[in-house]
Amino acid sequence: MEENLANRSRAELETALLEGSRALQATLAAQQRGFDDHFQRLLNDSERVLQEAFPGAFGELYTQNAKAFRDLYAELRLYYGGANLHLQETLAEFWARLLERLFRQLHPQLLLPDDYLDCLGKQAEPLRPFGEAPRELRLRATRAFVAARTFVQGLGVAGDVVRKVAKVPLSPECSRAVMKLVYCAHCLGVPGARPCPDYCRNVLKGCLANQADLDAEWRNLLDSMVLITDKFWGPSGAESVIGGVHYWLAEAINALQDNSDTLTTKVIQGCGNPKVNPQGPGSEEKRPRGKLALQERLPAGTLQKLVSEAKAQLRDAQDFWISLPGTLCSEKLAMSSASDERCWNGMAKGRYLPEVMGDGLANQINNPEVEVDITKPDMTIRQQIMQLKIMTNRLRGAYNGNDLDFQDASDDGSGSGSGEGCPDEVCGRKVGRKSASSRTPLTHALPGLSEREGQQTSAAARPPPRACPLLLLGLALAVLVAAPRGR
Secondary structure: OHHHHHHHHHHHHHHHHHHHHHHHHHHHHHHHHHHHHHHHHHHHHHHHHHHHHHHHHHOHHHHOOHHHHHHHHHHHHHHHOOEOOOHHHHHHHHHHHHHHHHHHHHOOOEOOOHHHHHHHHHHHHHHOOOOOHHHHHHHHHHHHHHHHHHHHHHHHHHHHHHHHHHOOOOOHHHHHHHHHHHHHHHHOOOOOOOEOHHHHHHHHHHHOHHHHOOHHHHHHHHHHHHHHHHHHOOOOOHHHHHOOHHHHHHHHHHHHHHOHHHHHHHHHHHHOOOOEOOOOOOOOOOOOOOOOOOOOOOOOOHHHHHHHHHHHHHHHOOOHHHHHHHHHHHHOOOOOOOOOOOOEOOOOEOOOOOOOOOOOHHHHOOOOOOOOOOOOOOHHHHHHHHHHHHHHHHHHHHHOOOOHHHHHHHHOOOOOOOOOOOOHHHHOOOOOOOOHHHOOEOOOOOOOOOOOHHHHHHHHHOOOOOHHHHHHHHHHHHHHHHOOOOO
8 A cells, every 4th residue: 555655646746746847838939939930031031132133143153153051051050050050161162162153254254173162262362252242241250150050059958958857767765755745644634734834845855956056057058048139139230240251252242243353363373364365355355344232231139039038938847946945845835835744744643843954965865755865867867957057058159259159169179180180970070061961960960969969069078098008007016916025
């Protein structure tokens, strides 16, 4: 009978935990969908404006290179979604390819072999053929995209943590304590007595001690997410930049056309006179050059509303883990409204005298209601604490405009680019400059974090074990032991 009641008590409390976490999971999932849809829509709208405006303004300069622009937007989507791309290298490759193509189109009367175009590429940085547009887009896009994607990933990680922790099974000691809390009053002939408030809190603080240890890192994560929303506003904010990529592309082509003659002169000075293309048009047959004047995109109110709602909801969720015992006692366990002579104190009707324990595992050493082994933390919850730390570090890096995901990958290699010195699952995250089609998503690609994320990140953070020094040390010890001990 007692075992059946204990099992029933555990099942009821685990069900209450699942139900209690469901609302928060739904809130985080709704936020993630809302922000993700908005950022995707901004990028889609930018590409749509480009496809509508560029053909009429730039003619063949655009139409013959439309695929390059489509590829750029595709790679921006991949990066935002968590793909293994270095954004600055992606943009640099785009500008280099575009310069080669447009320079050829602007000079059809010249023969421009690959080695000449290589020289052109080396001259590009000091000559700035596209004006300031590439630099401005690089600086703004790096900060805007990393802020947007890291924030959305953070929502996914938070939801994953809540979902996984809600499924952590309760201990047998907890089951017995809850059985005593809920059913023993009936067995002892006082069925009308409801649990004293402090008695109920002590039982659930003991049962949910590991869950309460999430509190510090959970707050750090939510604080970092609220903070990074500041990066959504202003000229370099996610709203303006993601929705205005086409603006910088138009500025670049305008600048190239304006600087075409000066650029050609300086390229010839640096790379020599190219041969004339006998099948090309004459030098006097210059094509008409169009220009496109676009206004920078003004932010709408959609993102502002999303951010306002998210900030309020994230702040409300900050004390979720440490408030669980009180919430469950009030809403699920029919706790008495007052601690007086009429409530059930675990032994009889009467006041509950022991003090209420603090939050977390370490504070349960003297819990009078639940036997808690504070030396054996729950490993599933410890793993989720680590996931929160990892995500918080990403958010803090993103706030400063740094893509810590790629930085971690590139820092772990040998430095030579050969791939030697660390395993493929760690070093393999860095892709080659020309392998866009083979790029694969990172393990934490939206909508959240994979099961292996913590393992891969911790593996990437430590150097490979050094077997040889340990082997030499072992041999030295063996020699010392085997040596005669005579004086």
